[in-house]
Amino acid sequence: MMNPARRNRALQCTAIAVGLLPAAALIIAALTDDLGANPIERVTHVTGDWTLRFLLSSLAVTPLRRLFGWSWVAPLRRTLGLTAFGYACSHFLTYLVLDHFFDWRSIVEDVLERRYVTAGFSGFLCLVLLAATSTRAMMQRLGRRWASLHRLAYLAAVLGVIHFLWLAKADLREPLVYAAVLTLLLGLRLGFRLVRSRSRKPSPKAAKSQISGA
Amino acid sequence: MLIRRASSIKPSEITSHDLFLRRREFLRGAGWAVAGAALAPTLACGAEDEARPPAPVAGADANPFRTDETPTALEDATRYNNFYEFGTDKSDPQRHAGSLRTRPWSVAITGEVAKPGTIDLDALLRPHTPEERIYRLRCVEAWSMVIPWLGIPLAEIIKRFEPSSNARYVAFRTLLDPEQMPGQRSRVLDWPYVEGLRIDEAMHPLTILATGMYGQVLPNQNGAPLRLVVPWKYGFKSIKSIVEIRLTRSEPPTSWNRQAPREYGFFANVNPDVDHPRWSQKRERRIGEFKKRATLPFNGYADQVAALYRGIDLRKYF
Numbered sequence: 001m002m003n004p005a006r007r008n009r010a011l012q013c014t015a016i017a018v019g020l021l022p023a024a025a026l027i028i029a030a031l032t033d034d035l036g037a038n039p040i041e042r043v044t045h046v047t048g049d050w051t052l053r054f055l056l057s058s059l060a061v062t063p064l065r066r067l068f069g070w071s072w073v074a075p076l077r078r079t080l081g082l083t084a085f086g087y088a089c090s091h092f093l094t095y096l097v098l099d100h101f102f103d104w105r106s107i108v109e110d111v112l113e114r115r116y117v118t119a120g121f122s123g124f125l126c127l128v129l130l131a132a133t134s135t136r137a138m139m140q141r142l143g144r145r146w147a148s149l150h151r152l153a154y155l156a157a158v159l160g161v162i163h164f165l166w167l168a169k170a171d172l173r174e175p176l177v178y179a180a181v182l183t184l185l186l187g188l189r190l191g192f193r194l195v196r197s198r199s200r201k202p203s204p205k206a207a208k209s210q211i212s213g214a
Numbered sequence: 215m216l217i218r219r220a221s222s223i224k225p226s227e228i229t230s231h232d233l234f235l236r237r238r239e240f241l242r243g244a245g246w247a248v249a250g251a252a253l254a255p256t257l258a259c260g261a262e263d264e265a266r267p268p269a270p271v272a273g274a275d276a277n278p279f280r281t282d283e284t285p286t287a288l289e290d291a292t293r294y295n296n297f298y299e300f301g302t303d304k305s306d307p308q309r310h311a312g313s314l315r316t317r318p319w320s321v322a323i324t325g326e327v328a329k330p331g332t333i334d335l336d337a338l339l340r341p342h343t344p345e346e347r348i349y350r351l352r353c354v355e356a357w358s359m360v361i362p363w364l365g366i367p368l369a370e371i372i373k374r375f376e377p378s379s380n381a382r383y384v385a386f387r388t389l390l391d392p393e394q395m396p397g398q399r400s401r402v403l404d405w406p407y408v409e410g411l412r413i414d415e416a417m418h419p420l421t422i423l424a425t426g427m428y429g430q431v432l433p434n435q436n437g438a439p440l441r442l443v444v445p446w447k448y449g450f451k452s453i454k455s456i457v458e459i460r461l462t463r464s465e466p467p468t469s470w471n472r473q474a475p476r477e478y479g480f481f482a483n484v485n486p487d488v489d490h491p492r493w494s495q496k497r498e499r500r501i502g503e504f505k506k507r508a509t510l511p512f513n514g515y516a517d518q519v520a521a522l523y524r525g526i527d528l529r530k531y532f
Contacts, residue, residue: 036293036294036304036305037289037290037293037294037304037501037502038294038304038357038499038501040499040504041357041499098504099506100506101504101505101506103506106494106496106497109494110493110494114492114493114494115492116492166492167492169302169355170298170302170402170403170473170474171298171302171400171402173400173402
């Protein structure tokens with residue numbers, strides 16, 4: 001049997017390879033002039049979609065581990081999160097360079113005045129913080145605060161989904177699917193937390209009966 | 215009205231009237247594109263430095279019925295469409311519009327007319343010769359195209375049915391048939407799609423009912439067999455696959471206005487100074503181009519149509 005370190009490495013490499021597939025497909029489409037009538041819009045949409053998908057996948061790691069006892073998935077959380085960050089960067093750069101071509105005035109106006117851009121940009125800033133503190137060294141340096149800081153992942157996901165909901169014109173079906181998945185993932189966390197707090201702090205009655213039982 | 219003189223506007227679009235006349239002299243007998251490219255630097259300098267009254271930026275078209283701008287590739291004009299009756303993705307109409315049967319097709323002309331009735335489309339069109347109109351098309355989503363339409367002035371058709379003096383608006387309705395239009399099975403909009411114009415807008419010579427484009431019969435995904443084209447308004451006003459034209463006394467309901475009244479007005483005139491609540495309308499991406507270009511008031515048709523809205527607050531009546 002593979003030792004755990006090698007298994008983790010293999011798992012992460014696989015995740016990275018899978019994470020690069022959508023980007024590869026996009027690059028191939030760009031090279032073969034297969035991005036449709038509005039290539040910039042296509043690149044914006046595809047990179048945005050995959051940001052959300054990988055972000056939600058990274059948030060699914062812990063629930064999977066706890067629900068099914070799949071401890072082997074744990075190392076995927078960071079890989080998937082960083083993959084989401086990679087797509088978020090391409091999404092942001094597409095907006096900055098291809099869509100607005102460094103038209104700072106209209107970018108600032110967008111960020112301040114258009115609520116879906118405000119939401120998306122704030123979500124992106126969360127991801128920047130998360131990515132910057134994703135190394136083992138940072139984890140050790142921040143100690144207990146690291147875990148609290150990395151709850152920003154939920155905020156980033158919420159902002160990302162809101163960004164998608166707010167930019168939709170009339171057809172909300174697709175953003176609502178993401179919203180439903182996110183609600184489920186957040187609901188599971190809440191459930192775990194309740195269960196944990198109950199098991200940690202037994203009620204006085206239960207404590208009494210334990211004592212009397214002993 | 216406030217007209218921005220942004221340096222980012224292409225030189226060919228901000229040519230003042232006198233410069234424009236001189237350009238004609240230069241260009242007589244020469245290829246428009248080649249000469250235009252050669253002249254561009256000169257014109258750009260002239261436009262920047264010359265003290266001149268704020269000439270309408272929209273004066274670029276020598277002939278408003280046929281802009282000189284390069285038409286969008288037919289391939290793009292037929293694969294990038296907003297036609298929610300076939301799905302909300304812009305590639306859906308090309309994929310799904312094959313199920314629409316465009317013949318036999320009849321159109322009801324109703325309401326405030328002396329001769330109402332339902333008429334077979336071919337009979338409706340027979341007395342007219344389609345004209346080619348090369349118009350800019352500006353979508354409310356901030357992209358644009360240039361389309362060579364084949365069509366008939368709406369005024370010519372309406373006159374045949376003798377509108378009464380009570381006819382102040384024209385209402386249009388798209389086919390309702392979820393069998394042929396699968397997008398109507400989901401309630402993203404309140405079907406059938408409806409649109410409307412004020413009677414003077416409807417009778418304006420720029421307003422046409424199109425039956426073709428690029429010298430061919432109108433493809434289904436572009437609104438076959440009969441669609442409205444109002445080039446100075448956002449694309450959603452140009453209703454597709456029309457089955458009823460009703461002359462009315464009062465302002466008719468319109469689909470996108472009903473969907474989101476804060477975002478889509480009845481007039482929906484292209485206006486760079488009035489942003490959509492969620493995005494800017496100052497600039498647009500012409501399909502096939504990389505950098506965005508400035509959006510023109512009334513989509514560059516201000517000289518022809520601005521007078522229709524004299525005295526109206528276009529920020530309120532957007």
